[in-house]
Amino acid sequence: MQYHQAIRIGQDRSRKSQMTLFEHAGFAMLTLTVKKSQGVFVPVGEKELVAVAQKTDGWVAVIVDEEGYAKAQSKTLSEEQAREILQKAITAGIPEYTGTVKLV
Secondary structure: OOHHHHHHHHHHHHHHHHHHHHHHHOOOEEOOOEEEEOOEEEEOOOOOEEEEEEEOOEEEEEEEOOOOEEEEEOOOEOHHHHHHHHHHHHHOOOOEOOOOOEOO
């Protein structure tokens, strides 16, 4: 797959995840659209899993793919607020991701 194709497919998947997270958080932005796999850039995965991650300035709720690559994230929140969004998403049927979240 060519790099520009991976970006286009990844953007579509991340935008879908952005809208999913927006429904639960009221705000969401794209995070990653491509990832490197076996030395080649590929689009982020199709699966949507929800998690929270700690950043230096607070916490974010994220939608990740099956490998933990963040496709969309909330704005920086308190841990309690991020976990509330996590619970809303889980209640809505989005499985929780318990592995390491990759934000970059």
